[in-house]
């Protein structure tokens with residue numbers, strides 16, 4: 203199963219042995235993976251209808267597509283929808299701890315190349331990305347920017363082979379914009395995260411629910427009555443704070459942006475610098491996309507028993523080097539819970555090694571939310587494949603954004619009003635508004 207680099211000739215050959223070429227942990231787990239995929243499929247009506255449409259229209263006929271996302275069941279279903287559209291698909295992990303080995307086995311069973319296993323080391327993680335790039339993609343879906351960044355740094359000769367791609371998350375879009383500013387981004391990338399139907403739901407309600415799901419199932423502790431410090435009040439932070447309050451926690455928000463800070467204050471939360479909040483929190487959740495938000499001086503003043511979790515894309519928001527430097531002992535006390543004991547006897551607990559807690563210690567966002575996000579991904583991939591777009595970061599057209607919202611409303615059995623012609627004309631006029 204742990205094969206070498208993929209020769210292009212073999213990939214191009216319909217008979218290529220997906221099992222031989224893939225690099226996964228254990229193919230025999232595929233039955234469990236298939237069950238997980240069919241459970242989420244039941245709850246993903248938007249993707250189901252796109253699967254049907256793509257199967258008829260074959261928008262990706264013969265195209266090689268690499269999908270670099272969190273490899274759990276919802277992503278697996280997206281990969282199958284793209285495959286149904288005629289593509290040859292390979293998947294690779296966007297995070298070493300979120301891969302579910304049974305799910306990738308199920309994908310291999312269904313003819314999708316997979317390069318990932320749970321708990322891959324940094325070296326293995328990079329080798330998997332290289333193996334996926336050996337697949338010579340023409341279209342890509344990335345999450346966080348590792349695939350596209352590696353391609354531009356280490357596989358420059360392949361950049362011209364790519365028609366375009368889509369980026370899933372805030373952090374990845376920041377990296378793409380940095381590439382665009384330096385003039386190095388070699389193909390069009392659709393900023394799927396920046397669609398309204400994405401961040402208003404996935405980042406806010408998806409992260410809000412799944413972060414608490416991940417924390418609660420990992421710790422089995424009560425949230426009501428505790429003090430929760432949410433570091434960063436962007437779209438994800440708003441969701442995490444909202445659900446913390448709904449669970450009965452006292453919520454403190456820390457921010458660097460005055461407008462977001464004010465928003466948090468008017469939403470009813472306490473706002474203060476992290477150096478103050480550090481003394482008060484029972485739970486700390488970083489969700490900024492930034493590095494070193496909680497560092498040594500903050501660990502120094504934390505309460506005994508404080509729990510630390512991250513929901514931002516990379517494991518750099520809580521300084522793990524500082525935690526290690528301060529600890530006199532470190533031990534795993536429960537799955538996904540590491541106890542750091544300091545010289546004065548205080549203990550703090552780091553969840554999921556500081557990686558995205560909702561994915562590394564949970565199953566990620568609810569299926570209905572990812573149904574919207576991945577419907578956007580599927581439509582964006584088709585759009586970038588069919589439209590002649592320039593190299594750079596592009597927004598998803600408003601019409602596709604609205605189409606997904608309409609599909610979701612219809613799936614929920616909700617109807618809304620339509621503008622009358624008179625109202626449309628009124629809203630578009632500037633002369634008389636009386």
Ligand SMILES: NC(=O)c1ccc[n+]([C@@H]2O[C@H](COP(=O)([O-])OP(=O)(O)OC[C@H]3O[C@@H](n4cnc5c(N)ncnc54)[C@H](O)[C@@H]3O)[C@@H](O)[C@H]2O)c1
Pocket residue numbers: 371372373374401404405409433434435436437438439456457458459462489490491492494495513514515516558559560567
């Ligand atoms: N866990 C998940 O499933 C999930 C889902 C979507 C996005 N993300 C990731 O979460 C992160 C945040 O995404 P978002 O969409 O909320 O971004 P955002 O840009 O809307 O919000 C980030 C916020 O963090 C604040 N911030 C930056 N540095 C800070 C610091 N040192 N202290 C306090 N606040 C600080 C910013 O001012 C901003 O308001 C990104 O890395 C994104 O990729 C995770």
